Amino acid sequence: MTTTKAITELKVGIFGVGIMGKALLAGLISAGVTPAQISFVEKRDERAAEISQKYGAHRSSLEAVASQSDLLLLVVKPQDLAELVAELDLHLNAAALLVSFAAGKSTHFIESRLATPAAVIRVMPNTPVLIGAGASVLSAGANVTSSHVDLVTQLLSSSGLVLTIDESLQDAVTATSGSGPAYFFAFVEAMVEGSVALGMPLEVATALTVQTIVGAAGMLTQTGKSATTLRENVTSPNGTTAAALHAFNDGELKALVAKAMRAARDRSQELA
Numbered sequence: 001m002t003t004t005k006a007i008t009e010l011k012v013g014i015f016g017v018g019i020m021g022k023a024l025l026a027g028l029i030s031a032g033v034t035p036a037q038i039s040f041v042e043k044r045d046e047r048a049a050e051i052s053q054k055y056g057a058h059r060s061s062l063e064a065v066a067s068q069s070d071l072l073l074l075v076v077k078p079q080d081l082a083e084l085v086a087e088l089d090l091h092l093n094a095a096a097l098l099v100s101f102a103a104g105k106s107t108h109f110i111e112s113r114l115a116t117p118a119a120v121i122r123v124m125p126n127t128p129v130l131i132g133a134g135a136s137v138l139s140a141g142a143n144v145t146s147s148h149v150d151l152v153t154q155l156l157s158s159s160g161l162v163l164t165i166d167e168s169l170q171d172a173v174t175a176t177s178g179s180g181p182a183y184f185f186a187f188v189e190a191m192v193e194g195s196v197a198l199g200m201p202l203e204v205a206t207a208l209t210v211q212t213i214v215g216a217a218g219m220l221t222q223t224g225k226s227a228t229t230l231r232e233n234v235t236s237p238n239g240t241t242a243a244a245l246h247a248f249n250d251g252e253l254k255a256l257v258a259k260a261m262r263a264a265r266d267r268s269q270e271l272a
Helices: 019-030 045-055 062-068 078-089 107-111 127-131 146-159 167-178 180-197 202-223 227-234 240-250 253-271
Strands: 012-015 038-041 071-074 097-100 119-124 134-140 160-164
Touching: 012 019, 012 062, 019 038, 019 045, 019 127, 019 146, 038 045, 038 062, 062 078, 071 078, 078 107, 097 107, 097 146, 107 119, 119 146, 119 167, 127 134, 134 146, 134 167, 146 160, 167 180, 167 253, 180 202, 202 227
Parallel strands: 012 038, 012 071, 071 097, 097 119, 134 160
Antiparallel strands: 119 134
């Protein structure tokens, strides 16, 4: 890709406009890319019509998108990536930058399946990008320049936090921020169920749990204090919170979380 191109000059192609692809498309528009610059490939007619109507981007063939785009976003399932790359290889604009969002798949996985050297960036996002509060972590492939990294960072920044990391740590990223929202949702489910078991109506239990979590997260982001400090501040010796935390400790909460994260990391490595 000609790295001197401004965002307003880029032609962007998106392969897959499911939940994450849709969120990325919306983020591109927020970053200043116009719908006229965006084309996408989508197998489902109904979904394609919905995306075109809502965002103004146009559906096109794989061949046209691959050959005409400066920036290609590969937003497909890991098991579908090899087939997509094989098809792209037949039509790819040699100067294009490829950005893969397929969990567990390395930049080398893509590079090794292309006939000519290509610039490839790997990104692990998470679902809060849907509301502009996501965490996206990118790693550069062998042929990527700092201008490529800057461009992708700029394009993703409207969707939340963007960090760059060595690719060897991407599986740990998957286990932390990529899968992390699901850990959070599971904990919320458990708190709601625990509250209901104590006699609380479901609606009240849900409202109190959600607001408690939102408020606690806000304290982390707004006070600048560590989770440890904030936990200590709300925990009186021999009080109610201390009793609850002792129960967590008895259940080896930290060890359980670490075990879960290792399982996510290991599965990410298997997907490679």
